[in-house]
Amino acid sequence: MNRVDAIRDRLTATLAPQRLEIIDDSQKHAGHASAGGGGHFRVHIVAEAFRGQGTLQRHRMVYAALAEMMQQNEVHALSIEARTPDET
Structure with a gap:
């Protein structure tokens, strides 16, 4: 399973998002020594679980x-945009 699929599976199981977009930006950071092989991702997630948070x-x-x-x-790096359904 690739990293994007693994991220999708974990977020879906935990937060039951109505919308989920995962963007792999790892290629922009190739050779970035401090990454240690970890990926760079952007996550846009809409979930009822965020209401009141x-x-x-x-x-x-x-x-x-x-x-x-x-x-x-x-x-290694994660950029997050987390919203409720009425915030989209």
């Missing part, structure tokens, strides 16, 4: 869903 808490929810991948250096 501030930006920081929403990001923490996404990071929690991807914690194992981040610890295993599958994900």
Whole structure:
């Protein structure tokens, strides 16, 4: 399974998004020594689970869903846009 699919599976299982877009920007950071082989991704996610949560808490929810991948250096950098359905 590639990294984008793994990210999609984890976020879907944890946050049940209504919309999810994952963009792999890793090629823009080729040779970036500090990445250690981990990928760079942008995530645009719309989920009811974010209702009543501030930006920081929403990001923490996404990071929690991807914690194992981040610890295993599958994900090095993550840009997150997290919204509720009525914020789109």
